[in-house]
Amino acid sequence: MHAKHGVEAVRAVAAAAQARRRPRAGVRSVLAAVPSASPIVRWTGIGFLVVAALFPLFGSGFYTRLAIEAMLFGSIALSVDILLGYAGMLSLGQAAYFGFAAYLTAVLYTHVTSSFWLVALIVAASVGLLAFLLGAVAIRASGVYFALITFGVAEILLKIAHNTRALGGSDGIIGIPVPSVGVFGLFSIPLKHNLVFYYFVLAGIVLVYLGVRRILNTPFGRVLHAVRDNADRVPYLGYNPFWYKVCAYVLAAEVAAFGGLIYPLLRGFVSPELFGFEVSTKAVVMSLVGGIGTLVGPLIGGVIITFLEIVLGGITEHHLIVLGVIFVVFVMFLPDGFMGLARRLVAQRRGERS
Amino acid sequence: MIRVTGLSKSFGALHAVRNLSFEAGAGRITSIIGPNGAGKSTAFNLIAGTLRPDGGRIEFEGEDITGLPPHVLARRGIARSFQITNLFFGLSVLENVRLACQALEPRRQFGRRLDRLAPPLERARRIVEEFGLAEAADETAGNLSHGDQRRLEIALCMALEPRVLLLDEPSQGMAAAETAQIDALIQSLAGRVTILLIEHDIDLVMNISDHVIVMHQGEKLFEGLPQEVRASALVREAYLGEEHATA
Numbered sequence: 001m002h003a004k005h006g007v008e009a010v011r012a013v014a015a016a017a018q019a020r021r022r023p024r025a026g027v028r029s030v031l032a033a034v035p036s037a038s039p040i041v042r043w044t045g046i047g048f049l050v051v052a053a054l055f056p057l058f059g060s061g062f063y064t065r066l067a068i069e070a071m072l073f074g075s076i077a078l079s080v081d082i083l084l085g086y087a088g089m090l091s092l093g094q095a096a097y098f099g100f101a102a103y104l105t106a107v108l109y110t111h112v113t114s115s116f117w118l119v120a121l122i123v124a125a126s127v128g129l130l131a132f133l134l135g136a137v138a139i140r141a142s143g144v145y146f147a148l149i150t151f152g153v154a155e156i157l158l159k160i161a162h163n164t165r166a167l168g169g170s171d172g173i174i175g176i177p178v179p180s181v182g183v184f185g186l187f188s189i190p191l192k193h194n195l196v197f198y199y200f201v202l203a204g205i206v207l208v209y210l211g212v213r214r215i216l217n218t219p220f221g222r223v224l225h226a227v228r229d230n231a232d233r234v235p236y237l238g239y240n241p242f243w244y245k246v247c248a249y250v251l252a253a254e255v256a257a258f259g260g261l262i263y264p265l266l267r268g269f270v271s272p273e274l275f276g277f278e279v280s281t282k283a284v285v286m287s288l289v290g291g292i293g294t295l296v297g298p299l300i301g302g303v304i305i306t307f308l309e310i311v312l313g314g315i316t317e318h319h320l321i322v323l324g325v326i327f328v329v330f331v332m333f334l335p336d337g338f339m340g341l342a343r344r345l346v347a348q349r350r351g352e353r354s
Numbered sequence: 355m356i357r358v359t360g361l362s363k364s365f366g367a368l369h370a371v372r373n374l375s376f377e378a379g380a381g382r383i384t385s386i387i388g389p390n391g392a393g394k395s396t397a398f399n400l401i402a403g404t405l406r407p408d409g410g411r412i413e414f415e416g417e418d419i420t421g422l423p424p425h426v427l428a429r430r431g432i433a434r435s436f437q438i439t440n441l442f443f444g445l446s447v448l449e450n451v452r453l454a455c456q457a458l459e460p461r462r463q464f465g466r467r468l469d470r471l472a473p474p475l476e477r478a479r480r481i482v483e484e485f486g487l488a489e490a491a492d493e494t495a496g497n498l499s500h501g502d503q504r505r506l507e508i509a510l511c512m513a514l515e516p517r518v519l520l521l522d523e524p525s526q527g528m529a530a531a532e533t534a535q536i537d538a539l540i541q542s543l544a545g546r547v548t549i550l551l552i553e554h555d556i557d558l559v560m561n562i563s564d565h566v567i568v569m570h571q572g573e574k575l576f577e578g579l580p581q582e583v584r585a586s587a588l589v590r591e592a593y594l595g596e597e598h599a600t601a
Binding site for chain 2: 214215217218219220221222223225226228229230232233234235236237238239240241
């Protein structure tokens with residue numbers, strides 16, 4: 001099941017990337033304008049933010065926690081989008097950084113400190129270093145081989161977590177205390193409360209998104225576009241693609257680590273499955289369903305898939321098959337995902353009006 | 355400007371380039387011609403940094419540049435075009451050129467917001483205009499006609515403000531009228547930049563070159579002025595073939 005799922009995913013994603021790269025003649029390319037800066041993206045993003053801000057006021061505690069989970073998995077999807085949507089690199093192992101950050105967070109809270117900011121700092125620094133070292137190796141391969149290396153790295157980390165007794169082996173680490181987050185020593189945010197926790201994570205993910213957008217809305221981000229479009233041509237303009245890819249890879253790892261930094265506080269435990277292939281591929285699916293290259297789309301995709309999973313899980317135990325079908329339908333008919341759909345609907349409306 | 359000494363490259367048992375030496379003078383158009391398999395493409399790729407030579411030396415303005423990677427050569431002022439059109443096909447024409455212009459900015463500017471870094475965009479607009487692509491500026495490069503793509507290819511190189519322009523069969527796959535346009539374009543660039551080109555189209559080469567190098571089976575067969583090449587029996591025999599020999 002796993003292996004098959006994986007091969008299909010690689011093929012489907014390759015097909016989708018192909019569809020984006022070779023626009024039909026006459027159609028002005030989706031990529032000609034920077035998609036993450038288009039008004040559709042902005043308004044869809046703002047619309048979703050409003051819904052997200054009001055959501056816990058109406059839903060039950062269960063759905064509030066589910067929404068938090070959606071945002072955390074959404075961060076892995078965003079991380080996939082940085083690589084796939086900007087630099088054209090398909091990673092099947094972004095769970096490596098999610099899991100690594102989650103385990104490190106768990107260990108630090110249980111043994112070292114209860115300061116959220118200190119933990120965040122250590123996690124960010126460690127993930128940055130790990131991603132730099134692994135990235136510098138993985139990036140020397142390209143295409144499918146890059147995907148396979150990232151997959152392999154995540155599997156190795158999973159096995160290490162699984163086989164290390166100090167990390168709880170297959171049980172993982174349980175009983176992680178939920179900290180309060182001090183703000184300049186003035187007051188502290190008690191994450192124990194569901195609503196507080198929710199808005200804290202929402203604010204966090206919005207800041208991460210804005211930060212990523214800012215970093216990519218630069219000459220640096222445009223070079224990544226060039227790498228995605230035609231990596232072989234990039235050196236002849238005087239850019240060394242290697243460093244641009246490494247930077248994108250480290251940035252993506254940090255974004256996935258944001259999810260990993262929060263996840264243990266939501267669940268109170270971590271386990272080896274956090275490194276798993278299912279987490280990595282789900283992030284790719286979220287990214288595609290939301291719309292790659294849009295940054296906001298993958299976050300929306302994260303919400304769609306997480307909630308769909310729960311709804312479908314209540315109806316049938318074969319919900320993964322249904323999700324697979326949805327994925328295939330998106331790749332075949334909506335390769336630019338939810339955001340592409342929104343864009344077309346708006347364009348149609350405008351056409352009717354004029 | 356560019357001096358090549360004893361350049362060699364083999365692929366297995368095939369000696370693609372053997373002991374090639376020549377010089378491309380500053381501000382002039384130097385052409386390498388030769389029949390298929392003569393090794394001119396390999397020689398070109400060695401100079402452009404696409405391939406690493408097995409032996410020999412390449413000098414640019416007196417400095418050794420042998421075996422340097424393409425992105426270093428580009429920053430030193432050596433730009434190359436491609437025989438098979440090689441652009442950012444999914445990006446707009448303007449963005450293609452802007453990316454090249456942006457490459458000249460210092461890297462510490464690369465974290466600035468795009469709209470706060472205006473010079474590359476302004477320069478790109480001027481270059482797009484200069485190369486007659488203004489009307490297609492917002493068009494996706496992949497949607498351009500072949501002739502326009504060939505021009506964009508050269509525009510991308512010139513946006514790098516190179517001192518040497520390496521052109522790989524610039525008129526490849528073009529109709530006669532378009533070839534004449536490219537011909538004129540290359541000549542108009544001649545004063546601004548040193549040009550080294552390899553070409554299949556002999557007429558183009560003869561019309562615009564200051565200096566011609568003829569390659570045959572990996573080696574330099576002949577070099578001289580276009581009319582000398584035309585007059586050479588040796589060249590005729592090796593390259594121009596029977597029909598020219600009898601004509």
